[in-house]
Amino acid sequence: MSVIPRNNTGLSGEYFVAAELYRRGWSVGMTIGNAKAIDLFAEKNDKKISIQVKSLYQRKNNGWPIIKDKIKQDCYYIFVILNADKMTSPDYYICTSKEADIACHQYESRGVITISELKKYDYIGKWEKLEL
16 A cells, blocks of 8 residues: 655545536636645536635544634535545545534644544535535
C-alpha cells in the first residue's frame, strides 16, 4: 500500500468530490492553490453553490481541523475520508455551513470537527442536501 503525501490529501479530496458531483449531474469549477476561499463551485438546474472540502487520509485521524469563526456562511462543507489504508471509495459527510458550525468544537487555540460528531448526525452520503 502506498501512502498519499500529506500535501496531496486536500487536493485528492477535492478531485473526489468534483467527480461525485459530475456523476450526479452538476457542472463543477475547481479553484487551485492554498490561499483560496472556496474549493469548488457547482451548478445544476440553475442552482449555484459554493463548497469547501476538508479531507483526511484515513480513519485513524480523529477529525478535521477547522476554526469555528472561519466557517463560511452560505457554503456547503464536504468532509472526506479518503480510506487510502483500505483502498476503498472515500466516505463523504455533507453539511450545510450551519451544521458544520454546530459540529465544530472550538478550543482555546484550535477547532475540530470530529468523525464521531458527523456520524452522530448521520451526515454521511447526504448528497441530496445540495439540491434543496
